[in-house]
Amino acid sequence: MGSSFGKIFRVTTFGESHGGAVGVILDGCPPKLKINIDLIQNELDRRRPGQSNITTPRNEDDKLEILSGLKEGITLGTPIAMLVRNKDQRPGDYSNLEQVFRPSHADGTYHLKYGIQAGSGGGRASARETIGRVAAGAIAKQLLKNLFNTEILSWVKRIHDIDSQVNKNKLTQSKIDSNIVRCPDDKVASKMIKRIKELQQDGDSCGGVIECLVKNVPSGLGMPVFDKLEADLAKALMSLPATKGFEIGSGFLGTYLRGSEHNDSFIESDDISKLKTISNNSGGIQGGISNGENIEMKIAFKPTATIGKEQKTVNAYGKEVLMKAKGRHDPCVLPRAVPMVDSMVALVLADHLLLHQAQCSIIK
Numbered sequence: 001m002g003s004s005f006g007k008i009f010r011v012t013t014f015g016e017s018h019g020g021a022v023g024v025i026l027d028g029c030p031p032k033l034k035i036n037i038d039l040i041q042n043e044l045d046r047r048r049p050g051q052s053n054i055t056t057p058r059n060e061d062d063k064l065e066i067l068s069g070l071k072e073g074i075t076l077g078t079p080i081a082m083l084v085r086n087k088d089q090r091p092g093d094y095s096n097l098e099q100v101f102r103p104s105h106a107d108g109t110y111h112l113k114y115g116i117q118a119g120s121g122g123g124r125a126s127a128r129e130t131i132g133r134v135a136a137g138a139i140a141k142q143l144l145k146n147l148f149n150t151e152i153l154s155w156v157k158r159i160h161d162i163d164s165q166v167n168k169n170k171l172t173q174s175k176i177d178s179n180i181v182r183c184p185d186d187k188v189a190s191k192m193i194k195r196i197k198e199l200q201q202d203g204d205s206c207g208g209v210i211e212c213l214v215k216n217v218p219s220g221l222g223m224p225v226f227d228k229l230e231a232d233l234a235k236a237l238m239s240l241p242a243t244k245g246f247e248i249g250s251g252f253l254g255t256y257l258r259g260s261e262h263n264d265s266f267i268e269s270d271d272i273s274k275l276k277t278i279s280n281n282s283g284g285i286q287g288g289i290s291n292g293e294n295i296e297m298k299i300a301f302k303p304t305a306t307i308g309k310e311q312k313t314v315n316a317y318g319k320e321v322l323m324k325a326k327g328r329h330d331p332c333v334l335p336r337a338v339p340m341v342d343s344m345v346a347l348v349l350a351d352h353l354l355l356h357q358a359q360c361s362i363i364k
Helices: 037-047 091-097 107-114 127-148 186-201 229-238 251-256 334-360
Strands: 010-014 021-027 065-068 080-085 151-159 208-215 243-248 295-301 311-314 320-323
Touching: 010 127, 021 127, 037 127, 037 334, 080 127, 127 151, 127 334, 151 186, 151 334, 208 334, 229 243, 229 295, 229 334, 243 251, 295 334
Parallel strands: none
Antiparallel strands: 010 021, 021 080, 065 080, 151 208, 208 295, 243 295, 311 320
16 A cells, blocks of 8 residues: 555565665666666665765665666566665664654654554655666666657756755766765855754754756657656655655746736747747646656745754653654755655656556557
């Protein structure tokens, strides 16, 4: 229940933060797709803990194991099972939190729903669960790249109250990954890193905004009414840990414009398979269907819930207690969330691509 996503290109993740392993089963991937396993590992490396001094010091290699679904790097069309073993789990770090609900964490709500919860870490609510999403998303990215040269670029736009301005026309993944905070504005990135370290020193945390740009999007993806492309993107991205907001195109700022200012006027195009617009306030999606322009989104992430400051809370018996979390936690989740955003966007686009092919490519 609640651990599967997608209709045709369908993923099911498994595992807990401090269990034996975490992973994913990907079903519905087309056969005969050549997969570069190094690219999957690279995405996991971008997500893994301990990669810099502004992330959790948990020491995990996150080495990928592929159990099924590939033969000599070629997909078979059968379920692809992938896992990563947990090697640096420390359940003892959470012994003082047994039956204590960490503020703004999932402990309390999991306990209310199930009457039982993972005894250490966040269990399924931990960002460690996203390893399976990132592994499957790396395959989806290769599918989209091979078929349409689709490129998904996500970066940290804002940390706390430190914002950046990025030239999207010159944006590359190497530029995004050129610093540990994954903000392609180098001057602003150094300020972001300094702020995160200051909060980390103080036992506190911060949130911010990740922006995502998708280039070379095939038109026609998405369904009318309930399965609109932006609706599925919103669900996918809001399913990530710590997310609190989603915008596409002009987003909330578009509400300040008049219709005459906001409308994306169509202009002549040499490619009749795509629409060309003079502006992109729609964010590449109109009527729930991709029009061929770039898809542009923003995702808000809250401050990390588990912090080193002493806080008042309650336990499972409703009694007020004081708690101070131990363990290893990111003072800001955004640098490691960038590949998670990439992956969820790729999974949605791959699923809608196969849905579109199933409905619209038989009769020509």
